[in-house]
Amino acid sequence: MPRYPSSSILKAYFPDVLFNKNNTAQLIKWFSNFRFVVVVLVDVYVVVVNDGVLLLLSIMLLLLFSILLTLKI
Incomplete structure (x- = not known):
């Protein structure tokens, strides 16, 4: 999977833009950041499941915390 979508892929998926x-570079950066957040969330989920924490609420709280850390809110 390529790290960044190409401009031709972006143009195919967003024909109205x-x-x-400038906006192509911004969209590529946004998709890169989104990909990073997804990778972090999957890593957190795997660690939680491997540690035996199977309560859905615990997993949701850890994922939310991970999102907030990534977004630096």
Whole structure:
């Protein structure tokens, strides 16, 4: 899986957007950040399941905490 989507892929999925150099770079950066958040969430989920914590509430709280840390809120 490529780290960043290409501009041709972005143009195919967002035909209503007029792409230029600035907004294309911004969309690529957003998708990269989104991919990073998803990877962090999956890592947290795997650790929690491996540690035997199977309560859904505990998993949800850990995932929320991970999102907040990633977004630095």
